[in-house]
Every structure is written in structure tokens, then in C-alpha cells.
Amino acid sequence: MVDRLLGRLRRLTYKNSSRVHMQRVNEAFARSVPAGARVLDAGAGSCPYRELFDHAVYESADLQGVDKPYGEITYCCDLRNIPVEDGTFDFILFNQTLEHMAEPQAALKELARVLKPGGRLLCTAPLFYEEHEAPHDYFRFTQFAHRYLFEEAGFEIERLEWLEGYLGTLAHQLDRAAIALPYHASAYGLGASRWLMPPTAVSIKLLFTLLSGLMSRLDARHRFTDAGYPKNYVVVARRLPEPATPAT
Structure with a gap:
């Protein structure tokens, strides 16, 4: 009773409030995507942001490895091995998925591979959240972990901040x-x-x-951000161009 x-x-x-702020950052990211651009939703799950990208070519990738609802997934695959050519996508969504990667560095390097040089990626991932989607729940990420992982994978961070207050x-x-x-x-x-x-x-x-x-x-x-710590961080990162090959 x-x-x-x-x-x-x-x-x-x-x-x-996490869902409120998540919707806002994905809407803002979608507005930066030009018509006809190719977008990959990596770890798409139920594809909750698909409609935001109706003006673009939206594709999704997920391993579908846990018992939960999934949307229409374009590539059923491990995110460490996405079956597309280098530089296929102009933009990537990577929401609430990084913590489920047993090898987050390998996953980010693969996303860098399939993203065009200069392409942009939106990532949200938790710092404070209970274990979920067992047994595939491996990490929580500080702002310093985000910066290290993204830069090591070949990205330049444009924005790194709290998602909520x-x-x-x-x-x-x-x-x-x-x-x-x-x-x-x-x-x-x-x-x-x-x-x-x-x-x-x-x-x-x-x-x-x-x-x-x-x-x-x-x-x-x-969002009160003067003290405490966030539940999630949001990252917007740009894929750096490949280093120029020295002339011989």
C-alpha cells in the first residue's frame, strides 16, 4: 500500500532532467547537421533521436546484446568493427554507450575511422549512475578521462561540460x-x-x-554547476585530419 x-x-x-537536457543537446547537434549529410547513431538502442535527423541520411549501429527494445538497426555489429569504409559518415551520435564498451579506446578509434576528417561527434556518458544493462556495464568517466580518450583516438574536443547540474x-x-x-x-x-x-x-x-x-x-x-558533480558529461569533438605524409 x-x-x-x-x-x-x-x-x-x-x-x-537528464532526458530533458539530452533532448536539448541532441536537438542542437541536429541543427548543425546540413541536409543530406550522412549520420551514424552508434549504440542507437531504440533510436530515440532518429526524427531529429529526418533532413539527413540517418543510419544506426548496435550490437543488440542486451534484453531491451531496439529500433531499426542498420548495422548489427560490435562498435569496434563497423562494416563500412573509412570516412563514411559526416556526423556521429554516441549517446549513453561509451560506458558499455569493454574497450572504450578501441571503440573511439573505430568511430574516428568511419568519420570523415573534420566530421563531428556528439557523446554523452555517465559519471554517476548505478550499474545497468548487465553484464555490459564497465566504466564511469571523469572529464579528464573523456579528454584523454578522445584526444588519443584522434579527436579535438570542441565542447566538454556537464549535461545536468x-x-x-x-x-x-x-x-x-x-x-x-x-x-x-x-x-x-x-x-x-x-x-x-x-x-x-x-x-x-x-x-x-x-x-x-x-x-x-x-x-x-x-543547471547549477558551481559545486558538486554531474550525472553525465557531454562531449562534442571534431575528427582531426590525418597527418600529412612527408614528401620523399
């Missing part, structure tokens, strides 16, 4: 805590806490649900 009421309250109050990170943590906090007395060991904590947990769950709803809605409107 309590879980049903809290679930209803969560649905009324919580707004996933800290209120979005806090909202997510409170939301997860409200769901995970146990009711049953055995979770709290022996002594008085065994009997005091279950009713206290109900109050804490209610408080966390309300706070996560408030923080998530605030973050969807304004």
Missing part, C-alpha cells in the same frame, strides 16, 4: 534511495533500531520522494 502511494507520488512529481545528480540519488530503503526490521540489525527504523523509513521515503521531485524539476529549468 505504501509503495503504491509513493509510486504514484513519484510519477506526479519526478521529472528526469548538481541538482539533477542529487535528485537521482534521492530517487534511488527512496526506492531502495528497506522497510523490514531485519535490515537494521538488533536492538531498538530494529523496531524504530521501519516506521522511520516510511517518513524518509516520503521526504526523499518529494525532494527528488523538486530537485529534478529545478534542474530541468536551470
Whole structure:
């Protein structure tokens, strides 16, 4: 009964600000893509941003290795071995996929291979998020990891910043805590806490649900980035041209 009421309250109050900001950055990236350009959505999953690229030639690649819904995938392949020629694409989307690469450096080098020199890539990847899509969840990335990995793969970073603000990170943590906090007395060991904590947990769950709803809605409107840490980073990078071959 309590879980049903809290679930209803969560649905009324919580707004996933990550999805709001993800939509915004993908819309902005799509506006930079000229008509007829060839776009690869790498790790496309359900292809949620496909419609943003109706003016372009949209193609997708995914291994389809976990049990979840997928869109119409052009290339069912490992992202370390995409079956196209060098420099095939003008732009690449790489959303929420880097953490699922057992060899992220190899995947980025392959994306650099299939992207034209001067082509641009949009990447979003988590710094703070629970394990998901098991067993293919390997890494979380700081801004320094992003810079190192992209530069080593042959990219120049044009933009590297928080996707959400800290209120979005806090909202997510409170939301997860409200769901995970146990009711049953055995979770709290022996002594008085065994009997005091279950009713206290109900109050804490209610408080966390309300706070996560408030923080998530605030973050969807304004990214507070002066303190704390983001849930995700967003990277826009440009493929560097191949070094000139010395004259003989």
C-alpha cells in the first residue's frame, strides 16, 4: 500500500532532467547537421533521436546484446568493427554507450575511422549512475578521462561540460534511495533500531520522494554547476585530419 502511494507520488512529481537536457543537446547537434549529410547513431538502442535527423541520411549501429527494445538497426555489429569504409559518415551520435564498451579506446578509434576528417561527434556518458544493462556495464568517466580518450583516438574536443547540474545528480540519488530503503526490521540489525527504523523509513521515503521531485524539476529549468558533480558529461569533438605524409 505504501509503495503504491509513493509510486504514484513519484510519477506526479519526478521529472528526469537528464532526458530533458539530452533532448536539448541532441536537438542542437541536429541543427548543425546540413541536409543530406550522412549520420551514424552508434549504440542507437531504440533510436530515440532518429526524427531529429529526418533532413539527413540517418543510419544506426548496435550490437543488440542486451534484453531491451531496439529500433531499426542498420548495422548489427560490435562498435569496434563497423562494416563500412573509412570516412563514411559526416556526423556521429554516441549517446549513453561509451560506458558499455569493454574497450572504450578501441571503440573511439573505430568511430574516428568511419568519420570523415573534420566530421563531428556528439557523446554523452555517465559519471554517476548505478550499474545497468548487465553484464555490459564497465566504466564511469571523469572529464579528464573523456579528454584523454578522445584526444588519443584522434579527436579535438570542441565542447566538454556537464549535461545536468548538481541538482539533477542529487535528485537521482534521492530517487534511488527512496526506492531502495528497506522497510523490514531485519535490515537494521538488533536492538531498538530494529523496531524504530521501519516506521522511520516510511517518513524518509516520503521526504526523499518529494525532494527528488523538486530537485529534478529545478534542474530541468536551470543547471547549477558551481559545486558538486554531474550525472553525465557531454562531449562534442571534431575528427582531426590525418597527418600529412612527408614528401620523399
